[in-house]
Amino acid sequence: MIRKPLRPLARILKARETGENPDDIEAENRAIRHAEMQDRARKSAQNRLMLLASVFVVAFGTVGLRMGALASGQPSEPRVQSSGAQIISQRADITDRNGRVLATNLLTHSLYAHPQQMIDPDRAATELARIFPDLNEERLHKDFTGKRTFLWIKKKLSPEQMQAVHDIGEPGLLFGPREMRLYPNGHLASHILGGATFGNEGVSSAEVLGMAGVEKAFDNWLRDPANEGAPLKLSIDLSAQAAMEEVLSNGMKVMNAKGATAIFMEIKTGEIIAMASLPDFDPNDRPRPLLKGDASDSPLFNRAVQGQYELGSTFKIFPVAQAIDAKLINPKTMINTQSPMKIGKYLIHDFHNYGGQLSVADIIAKSSNVGTVRIAQMLGVERQKDFLQKLGFFEPTPIEMTEGPTGKPLVPQRWPAVTSATVAFGHGLAASPLHLASAYATIANDGKRVRPTLIHGHKHPEGERLISSGAAKVAIDLLRGVVTRGSARSSNVVGYEIAGKTGTADKPRPTGGYYKNKVVATFASVFPASAPEYVLVVTLDEPSTGTAGGGESRVAGLTAVPVAAELIRRLAPLVGLRPQTESTLPVIEPRAPDGLKLVAN
Template identity: 80%
Template sequence: MIRTPLRPLARILNAREKGENPDAIEAENRARRHAEIQDGARRRAEGRLVVMAACFVIAFGTVGVRMGMLAASQPTEPVSAVTGTDIISQRADITDRKGRILATNLLTHALYAHPQQMIDPIRAADGLARIFPDLDRDKLRADFTGERKFLWIRKRLSPEQMQAVHDIGEPGLLFGPREMRLYPNGHLASHILGGSGFGQEGVASAEVLGVAGVEKAFDGWLRDPARDGAPLQLSIDLTAQQAMEEVLASGMKVMNAKGATAVLLEVQTGEIVAMASLPDFDPNDRPRPLLTGDPSDSPIFNRAVQGQYELGSTFKIFPVAQALDLQLINPNSGINTTSPMQIGKYRIRDFHSYGRELSATDVIVKSSNVGTVRIAQILGVERQRDFLQDLGLFEPTPIEMVEAPTGRPLVPSRWPAVTAATVSFGHGLAASPLHLAAAYATIANDGKRVTPTLVHGRARPEGEQVMSPRAAKMAVSMLRQVVTRGTARQAEVPGYEIAGKTGTADKPRPGGGYYDNKVVATFASVFPASAPKYVLVVTLDEPSVGRMGGESRTAGATAVPVAAEMVRRLAPLVGLAPVTGDKLPTIEPRREARVEPGPAGGLQRVASN
């Protein structure tokens, strides 16, 4: 900027020559300079005002736009940003074999508090106590007026409860989104599903973890993001499961039983179509386990998997089937049934006297303890034990449930002669009803080992051949005759060719010995006998039913009628149409053999025509 002098020399000299006052020139230049300075200051002030006006317009415009956006959006609670590992809350659905939902997810909210942000903590505590009667009003007041900065109030809220908390109008009460596990069918298949609960939690999400059943067994699978939410498809049929539970609950009530369980198993695949245990529970509100007393008194106890019962005469088919497989006997072989029989200091007798001899088939049909022991003695302890082990009766079932390892059978550590005898007719070895179902399925599957599973459509290796197909068919034929003319006549359902065996076992006392008036009644069945497709096992704990002016606890009077009604309901639901006519394979009679005591108390086979 070029500055003009206040007293330019040329003009001063010129003014002096003309006799003018040189100071006027300086005053003129000074006035012009001041005017230029004022003009510059005014322009700068005007520029600043324009900039400030623009800033105000932008600021108020931004606030106005934001207010409009908030007015048009859904109200949400602010959440604080936290650092750390993200919580994986998404969990895959569980469905039945037809894709129907058994377990899914539901969006809900949790309620938490920031006491230091509260305007009226006493009013907030009183309002929450009215909405949630289970909360302690005094404790809430103490927490809200104390030094706590964060407090969980409820982990899950219903929409009605959430609205009621909103109406309190307290800014210190906040909501956190939650994905909770929902079991839309309530009690149905509760022991199979198990239940779930919250693991790691934050105000923005919570981790859902399985706590029992398949929810726990497949916890990692259900939470795996790589599976993109693909559902876990179980083998059970929801309709069949509901029918089974209805019939079982009704039968348990009619038979005055303490508990009941049932298993329906596909013979060829080992897939469990339905499995129930009563009493049961609602997995949406899973009860706490019992800390004292008998575990089976708890509704979360799974009798089908965890129950260890002496299953009585249902075991009798095992030594007979093994003897048929080894060709030590045939269905018509005469078996010495003279009762009682002596083993050391112990006597074994039959419920009824069957005379000196029964055929091997009639040993099963009439359920002779003595005849079964005679056959087991032909086998010998080692072979008997190996066969039971091959049937899977010594180890927990590999079913996909976290409870499976707890269902390990109670197997005798020693096998003297008397133990081998009692095990042959179902005493001295305790196993679960699921073990029994798998063993019967192995016989029904032409002797190929069947492993139970709860997963539908999974490729599985073929089971080992435990016994010959011919011997397996003979065993099924014997079981069929138990229904047509034996202890399970009430199990006959026209068109379904039911084959099975009853078992009534005295319940052991906790301190040793057996109860005089408490039993476990079981009926293990296969149908249709001519081409086995399903195995059904029904077990009642401490049943008792009035009969002929007295009281009966036998499986034939308690478990069998329940199983028959179950077949009537379940068979059509699984697509099994009734057939007419007897399609059982014809077993050619072999040369009859009679079993008699041998020298020195041993046994020998005596052939006869």
């Protein structure tokens, strides 16, 4: 910048010629210079003020816009993000159909050690072994005095245990916060829930992973943050589950059974309201699986889903319902029941001698093997297999549990005439009690296929129709006759109009053949018979009860049926089913239809 000179030579020379004072020229130029300097300073200050004002306007405008956006948006919890690997420890609750908690999370602490920071490792080992009797003092001493720099001691602690460890006063013993899975109802619904364990672990957090049951089947869903903590609502009712387990446990003891299972299911939806398998376990302290021997000896074994049993005479309603649907028979049709019946080199007997013939209604009520086989022969092998396959007996049930695929029925590879005969009365094909409950629900559901589920409120497409509505109603009437005048009379709970079928099947030996004194006793029932709403299946493994004559009985009518009757008395009121006056079902008089004659081979 060129500054204006104070005493310009040209003006000074001219001023001297005219007699002017040169100092006035200097003063004038100095004033002009000062004025220019002030103008520049003023403009600079104005620019700085404008810049500062712009900064404040932008800043406060940004804050105002953000506040407006927050005020108009949906409320949400802030989330912290990190660039490193994150251990997802949050897990959604599991509730029953009424929102009561079955599984939740509990904040607890883990215990770990830094042996190099310990002051008195010998005392620490001794005190820890005293607080935790399952720990080995000698092993702790070796770990604490060796070269290890880190050691897990306990993955979860109770508040009392944490305080006891804290009182040791050892700086090398440290606590880390974490969440653990808690099952507040203990053993209740243990096989359904399954249990959980820890996955990836850190000193301040740990993954909680499902081990079995719905915990494993829905593991990804329960851990998904996108669900925002929404609980997984199961179809079971906590009150009904508790009542079922209490009655089933007492019945198992009274009947001297090795194990027991029961399934209580809604017919229209397939939702399981209660399902129990005994013996059971506490998922808070899940036992180790058996590594040898019979898997069913383990309390982890779910008899309702994994059990593969020959379910005996409960199968007899299937060929009968199919034959009624095909219009081959009706309830009054007379069938040749001359016993024994010969198929190839095999003889098929009835438990009692029922004479030369019985009506179809009496074949079901009296549970005639021979009569059922003759009806199955009318259908033929292929039609019989096709119907059982559509009922679900050739595949695992679609239940939402990891154990579901392991319960695939044992179906004969070959299906000769004798296999068709034995399967007709429940031998030679082994399936789970849940398969049986689903099949009975299908018949009671007006003949439309029912698939079991453990999820409440989930809409399923309407099932395929397997038999006509008329045939389904007749089949239920026949099952009602088993209760009113057949082998299940002790299940005739007044006011609930029970219909069902008993089944007593000899247990197969692992080496081949069957035990003479070991059976599986089952009672499959639906109620009320006039408008079926619920299915109940009860199975006892190796039951045995005394008889009036001082002997011993293992048949389902004296073992599984009384247990089922008590279950119905307890469960029906819990689901709001009021006892009604028994509806009068049509009396079925056995009569041979015109033109139909059946003779023995």
